[in-house]
Amino acid sequence: MRPLDFAPPRIYVLDQVWQRPAAARRAEGVIAACPEAEVRTFTCADLPDIVVAEGWDRFPRMGTLDNIPPPSLLLGLYQFDPARVDAIAKSLRTAYQGSGSFPWNVAAGGGAFTFFCSALQELRPNPEHVCRPQWRLHQGRGCPHQCAYCGLGGVIISHVNTEEYIDQLALLLRRNPWQKTWLYDDVMDVPTLEPQLDTLGPLMRFFEQTGDRYLIIHTKSARVDGLLAADAPANTIVAWSLSGATQSRHLEPGTGTTEERVEAAVQCQQAGITVRFKFKPIIPVRSWRRDAEQAVELALSRTRPDNLSLTALMWMQVEQLESCIDPSVLDPEFLQAARAAAADLRGVRVAPFPHACRERIYRHYLQAIRRHDANVPVTLCTESLDMWKSLGAELGYTPVDYVCGCGAGATPGLRRLPTSPWNDARPAAEATGDAVFVRQAEGYVMRR
Numbered sequence: 001m002r003p004l005d006f007a008p009p010r011i012y013v014l015d016q017v018w019q020r021p022a023a024a025r026r027a028e029g030v031i032a033a034c035p036e037a038e039v040r041t042f043t044c045a046d047l048p049d050i051v052v053a054e055g056w057d058r059f060p061r062m063g064t065l066d067n068i069p070p071p072s073l074l075l076g077l078y079q080f081d082p083a084r085v086d087a088i089a090k091s092l093r094t095a096y097q098g099s100g101s102f103p104w105n106v107a108a109g110g111g112a113f114t115f116f117c118s119a120l121q122e123l124r125p126n127p128e129h130v131c132r133p134q135w136r137l138h139q140g141r142g143c144p145h146q147c148a149y150c151g152l153g154g155v156i157i158s159h160v161n162t163e164e165y166i167d168q169l170a171l172l173l174r175r176n177p178w179q180k181t182w183l184y185d186d187v188m189d190v191p192t193l194e195p196q197l198d199t200l201g202p203l204m205r206f207f208e209q210t211g212d213r214y215l216i217i218h219t220k221s222a223r224v225d226g227l228l229a230a231d232a233p234a235n236t237i238v239a240w241s242l243s244g245a246t247q248s249r250h251l252e253p254g255t256g257t258t259e260e261r262v263e264a265a266v267q268c269q270q271a272g273i274t275v276r277f278k279f280k281p282i283i284p285v286r287s288w289r290r291d292a293e294q295a296v297e298l299a300l301s302r303t304r305p306d307n308l309s310l311t312a313l314m315w316m317q318v319e320q321l322e323s324c325i326d327p328s329v330l331d332p333e334f335l336q337a338a339r340a341a342a343a344d345l346r347g348v349r350v351a352p353f354p355h356a357c358r359e360r361i362y363r364h365y366l367q368a369i370r371r372h373d374a375n376v377p378v379t380l381c382t383e384s385l386d387m388w389k390s391l392g393a394e395l396g397y398t399p400v401d402y403v404c405g406c407g408a409g410a411t412p413g414l415r416r417l418p419t420s421p422w423n424d425a426r427p428a429a430e431a432t433g434d435a436v437f438v439r440q441a442e443g444y445v446m447r448r
């Protein structure tokens with residue numbers, strides 16, 4: 001049995017997992033791939049004390065730690081009865097004696113499918129975060145990659161009742177014929193637990209049977225055996241977050257390196273899987289220009305990506321940037337610009353780097369890409385409307401019609417969205433049949 005690429009110190013398994021043969025088989029598969037891990041069975045009532053004892057409620061951005069421990073695993077079951085999830089989550093929160101934060105709803109089995117619309121109540125572009133409204137699929141929450149800027153360490157929650165999950169997903173697809181592509185996952189790197197977890201293969205085979213729907217797997221991992229072994233490439237897209245060599249080695253130490261991610265993409269492409277790259281998040285380290293050129297050259301000489309997306313590091317203030325990334329590794333000019341813009345960017349989602357810095361990064365990437373490929377679609381990801389005003393003409397897209405790595409309408413081979421994604425998603429915003437979505441702290445979730 002090939003071990004995982006990281007060594008979880010402990011694996012907690014919900015007692016009810018052992019009562020379901022298919023779920024138990026998944027748990028046993030993961031346990032067998034972690035020979036050093038201590039395995040503990042837990043009940044829901046145990047969880048609040050486990051969270052406090054493990055410190056999962058106080059896990060910081062990983063770059064702030066001198067030694068980053070590998071995450072433990074928490075294997076549970078997705079629940080599809082919202083009232084039951086609410087009741088479990090409420091009892092967990094009530095019993096919790098700490099004062100940090102923890103995704104109790106996910107631990108309670110909630111949030112298998114969430115509706116994302118850039119943190120807005122309505123379906124319209126968020127001026128600070130142009131993205132695509134859509135249902136997103138979740139396997140759990142947490143990541144082993146140890147990226148300096150990320151706080152998803154400490155524990156990986158993964159639910160293991162995949163057959164039930166796929167039954168519920170089939171209903172969701174039927175109710176949302178407008179949504180052609182389905183991102184899985186944006187708060188967990190699913191391939192890192194594969195093929196032992198064995199959720200990817202069943203999902204890929206399910207999507208292949210749908211004919212016109214596509215599974216999008218978002219990853220930084222080079223661990224693609226599970227995808228290849230599924231032998232169902234037709235309706236799967238893999239979108240790699242790809243970074244330059246310095247960033248991948250020193251700021252994302254648990255991921256595949258730039259070269260390893262590209263080679264994983266080569267394998268997937270050869271197997272018939274559509275591949276895409278998001279240069280995200282681009283961190284302006286001292287060598288970022290050369291690193292960008294090398295990463296682009298490698299990606300475009302070794303693969304034929306369906307599209308490319310660009311995002312500079314954002315979603316934090318400059319103080320947070322400097323606490324999780326050693327300022328001495330950053331391009332001094334960009335660091336100085338971020339410091340100088342701190343007051344103006346206070347509370348702004350695209351912080352810490354000001355518009356002019358991010359624009360320079362994107363122009364550099366675009367030039368590097370166009371030297372190798374005149375036609376591959378290149379678009380912005382989760383950027384501001386102002387950035388679209390600066391670069392839209394050069395990219396050849398608008399905020400409405402761009403295709404991207406995990407956008408709901410971006411099917412393989414499509415060069416431009418034919419319809420507005422905000423109009424397309426409208427049926428999901430209304431009560432359709434017996435399903436609606438409602439807003440909760442962690443996003444929108446399905447209600448019946």
Ligand code: SF4
Pocket residue numbers: 130131132278309380381382404405406407408
């Ligand atoms: S690739 Fe598209 S849909 Fe995915 S996060 Fe970026 S802008 Fe949003």
